[in-house]
Amino acid sequence: MIGPTGEQLGIKPMPQALSLARELDLDLVEVADKANPPVCRIMDYGKYKYEAAQRQKESRKKATNITVKEMKYRPKIGSGDFDTKTKKVEKFLQEGHKVKITIMFRGREVTHPELGKRILDNIAERVEDYAKIENYPRLDGRNMTMVLGPDSKKGKRKRPEPPTDAQIAEASAPVPPPAPAAAAPVPPPAPAAAVPQEPVAAAVEANADNVGGEEPTA
Numbered sequence: 001m002i003g004p005t006g007e008q009l010g011i012k013p014m015p016q017a018l019s020l021a022r023e024l025d026l027d028l029v030e031v032a033d034k035a036n037p038p039v040c041r042i043m044d045y046g047k048y049k050y051e052a053a054q055r056q057k058e059s060r061k062k063a064t065n066i067t068v069k070e071m072k073y074r075p076k077i078g079s080g081d082f083d084t085k086t087k088k089v090e091k092f093l094q095e096g097h098k099v100k101i102t103i104m105f106r107g108r109e110v111t112h113p114e115l116g117k118r119i120l121d122n123i124a125e126r127v128e129d130y131a132k133i134e135n136y137p138r139l140d141g142r143n144m145t146m147v148l149g150p151d152s153k154k155g156k157r158k159r160p161e162p163p164t165d166a167q168i169a170e171a172s173a174p175v176p177p178p179a180p181a182a183a184a185p186v187p188p189p190a191p192a193a194a195v196p197q198e199p200v201a202a203a204v205e206a207n208a209d210n211v212g213g214e215e216p217t218a
Contacts, residue, residue: 017042068147070100075115082119086126093131093150103144116144124148 021028021042029048032039069092071085092099101123103116120137127148135147 068098068100070102072102072104073116073119074104074106075109075112075119077119082122086123089123089148090127093127093148096150098134098147098149101146101148105142105144110142113139113144120144120146 017040018028024042026042027045028040029043029045030038030040069089071089071092073082073085077085089099089101101120103119105113105116109115116139117137124131124133124146130151131148132151133146134149135145137144137146
């Protein structure tokens with residue numbers, strides 16, 4: 001059975017396709033060289049390359065590059081060194097990296113693996129809010145290892161932002177003294193009540209008017 005020809009399928013011969021591409025001021029690009037006949041496409045090849053580069057750039061931005069960091073401890077590590085190293089572990093985890101914790105034993109220290117296990121438990125407790133244990137502690141020769149990984153379900157612990165200059169200036173500004181309370185108005189004194197005149201005082205006044213005269217009649 002003979003299939004349709006290229007002309008019937010709308011496939012133009014190479015010279016005709018090349019002439020059409022030149023008329024449109026475009027490029028004739030071969031996209032399938034192993035096909036019979038080869039498949040070509042009329043396009044702006046410069047624009048195609050630019051768009052492909054942009055898509056590749058965007059895909060690189062979205063891709064997460066997770067690496068495995070390592071932090072080494074000693075069984076008899078001091079509290080200061082422990083805090084310094086553990087803060088670095090927290091930073092690695094918050095940046096999305098996995099962290100391999102290694103406890104290095106020397107000499108007869110390997111006979112006390114509980115010391116290393118205690119350190120690993122303390123580290124796991126410090127980062128339990130945003131990390132998980134991917135490989136539990138195990139003794140490998142003279143080293144005890146544990147692998148921690150960020151846990152997206154728990155989320156990242158947000159670090160407190162440093163105060164701004166305005167907040168520092170506001171906190172250090174002197175507090176003004178409280179304003180004196182306003183004096184309450186003093187009410188005017190109430191008028192004195194009239195004292196009623198006693199009968200004796202009235203009689204005395206009457207006798208004073210009748211001095212040297214007749215006795216007052218009853």
